[in-house]
């Protein structure tokens with residue numbers, strides 16, 4: 338079964354025609370199932386959960402103030418689209434969910450917002466270290482060149498453990514994207530990876546092998562690092578392949594290259 342478990346409508350409208358561009362791109366490449374999601378920063382309901390990220394740095398505040406991209410739709414708009422797409426005859430299985438920017442301080446608020454909705458899946462993601470985004474053009478200045486890399490890694494995995502233990506999510510986004518700019522800790526990550534694998538299994542959360550870091554940020558790993566992937570497989574983590582496509586032409590990118598390492 339060929340799956341692309343993570344792609345964003347983010348750069349386009351919430352319309353059936355736009356969704357079908359993703360569906361058709363996946364169908365043409367032989368995918369059996371795709372999972373469509375958007376970041377919670379698309380939706381008005383979640384604006385309050387970004388207060389910490391806004392307060393941490395001016396650039397982040399500006400980034401989130403762009404009303405053409407951020408907090409522009411409602412979850413009800415999204416649910417309407419999902420119903421419309423699901424009522425159509427589709428060539429492959431299409432599931433819908435969200436990529437929630439998880440911050441422990443807003444755990445209860447996130448839970449409350451999500452409660453009335455039933456999505457096919459929910460992806461939890463850590464994108465910030467105590468308010469500081471680690472994957473932006475300004476991240477080197479505010480985070481990587483300012484703080485100890487070991488401390489950043491320790492905090493990143495603490496946040497991930499908290500995310501998994503919250504039981505709010507069915508899937509963990511890009512478990513090791515913290516490596517994206519090539520900063521690595523000096524300590525051995527093996528025990529951290531083992532603990533993560535164990536938690537994912539215990540809490541029935543899928544772990545992504547996300548290829549976005551490779552083709553979007555030019556990191557040499559095509560998805561999970563060899564070490565983390567091996568530990569996920571040893572522990573029996575339910576691995577899901579994911580492109581993190583932000584446009585239809587990126588759907589499925591490199592998934593066939595990592596398929597064997599993930600499943601065979």
Ligand SMILES: [Zn+2]
Nearest residue numbers: 436462510511
């Ligand atoms: Zn993400």
Ligand SMILES: [Zn+2]
Nearest residue numbers: 343345436581
């Ligand atoms: Zn994503």
